Amino acid sequence: MPMTRASNPWVVLATLLFIYIFSFADRYLITGLVGPIKAEFGVGDGTMGLLMGPAFVLLYVVLGVPFARLADRWSRVRIIAIGCLLWSCATAATGLATSLLDLSLARVGVGVGEAAFVAPAYSLLSDYFRAERRGMAFAILGLATYIGQIAGQGGGPAIAAHFEWRSAFYLMGGIGVVLAIVALLVIREPERVSSGGRTGVAMPFMALVRALGATPAYVWMMLAFACGALSGVAFGYWGPELFARSYGLDPVVAKTTFAVNFGLSGIIGMLSFGAISDRMSRRGMVWPARLSAIAVGAATMAILVATWADSFAVARLLAIPAGLLGGGWSVGFLATLQYILPGRIRAGATALFLSVTTLIGFCVGPWAVGVISESLGNDIHSLRIALSVVIPFGFLAALFGWLASIKVERGRAALDALDEALSVRVRSTAAAG
Template identity: 65%
Template structure:
């Protein structure tokens, strides 16, 4: 104990632990996208149904429970909430491999969503108390590497396991079992710190949920960051979950080879892009926190253009060549938006406001994107050409996300001033509500 507070964990140990948990978070999420072929064949379903399993089945409870869990995280132990979620989604992923029908598969995916709802907002809130504002860009970029490591593990590792053992179910069981020891290790290694600039954090009065929503709605930068992120995610996730299947169909190649190459080419370049963006974000942030958002806007627009080019390459080799700049440009844009989000949010409701942000962006990225792409593909023919056309219609939405992010960059400091004075405004909102 020091100064009445427990001794904290090493920040880099905390970051590393959360990174490994987040890798399996994304691996379990993306595993189904690497196994579309065998699952479609076994259950005799089309792209529309697979889109529902990849998107809405997973996202619905993820979104509904994300905010209540974050509210708990604002008052209690964030690491315990993260550990509980990791245990749940790991067991649910293993259960996916035991599903005997589409309904059972959907229920298992829903349980994965419940568990994963406990990670993102508490994790970013926890790291914000372990890292200073001018170092969070790099910390968030390192945590964001999980997106690509997890995608590679799910989209390449899953099919490889299925091909080796001749059973797609074993891939889910293996991935699910890996998460349990990680959760237990996190519980032992990571200590809960006092909330940033709050002293006795547990005694801080929490703003009522509806009052919090009212405050956030009155903050233009928060809304612009949120919807810009949502549209950028919709574009990127649509390609992330359906791209491997498209390339397999278009180029008539072995699914394991194609999906491994896709995961590696986009994954490695995305990893490098994430790290580079984190470093650039921290450097530019010294001149003002509007710069990370502008970098994100430029990256979203450039990545959207590059991904469209990948769709229409005539050969798989050419597609993988263009994958490198697409991954580099798309790899880190979320860092600038998330770092700026944490900058404008006060500690006393950071996790709750982040969870609301994640709820909306998840609806765009992981609910709408897989489902609408699959539905369009099935409506247009349920084949290679229809899937390419569906993606060609969905991916340009990223340009709108870039525009909203750019507009948000001019409103960052006003948002920080507004939200950090939100305690008084919350009382005013509550009084106004009571009078009505």
């Protein structure tokens, strides 16, 4: 049977980028509309932190690994399209919520759909781009974080100011449905061949967990990514509200300014880091992880200072280094992760990695800030203190990332050997049959 002709890699990347943009826009939309949602449902910072974090993340984490395991055997394109359709419908349903329970269930639905995207998408791009080009490909995909932030945190309040907050959820959800259809039409599933030369056979889950747990490069990188996400996501989710409370600005102006200033510098940082990562990877794949470790440490210092900035002008100025450094650090870790993972386990291992890091970063971070802030008074001072508790975890990310870089080549060799052993076992079983 002839192989299906692959799509143009850049068309694939562009399509995934647009889908991912609206994935992040859906996540950040609720952070830009904290004020009107709190007012309508009569809740405090703790409840909003719950909606931003656990309500979205728990099933996202639980289902991420099963979706990715399925992606190691079945069509990644179909999984991505189905997931996009699900989270888009759930986003639209958020606008229909009439109670706190409705709102929570809609956010859970968004998490269920988005669980089907990240690991299959990175696995798909790894088949379309060679290792020395993946840093830039991942950086371009990573632009979704900041473009989606601008769309959600800036566009959401703007739409709410002219119509109502619910209209923003209807619009984002409708666009997502269209993108799900586009993905099915323009992306073809490429042929996948692992190091053993066979596809469609997945490693047993617990064997995969044990193998990854015994690989220091994977474990250190997971811890680095988790702590970096805990720090950065907490600031990214609560920063717009911090701006609105701190400087006496109109909420639309404050939140749009936050999203645009941090978002635009983050876009530049992401692209720059992708190019530098690809260049440094030619010297050895330890360098992308080392660059990430340095960047996340410096970005953490920048956002910590921005949290306590005594003027709007200073906070905007600090957005430049914070965005440039914070925009790129994830790229090196993700490129290094894909480098050490064999094709047979790539989607599953990536999903396991992202499940742990998402649980810590996207669940614990926003929720912890909200709970601490509400317990201390629900005002500007309580929010600053809460952020100052959570943000410094980024310094641990820098340490763990550097430790991961030391073990990269050894980790790749160990996982390749394991993959080859599994391949031999599969061939032996097939021959015996």
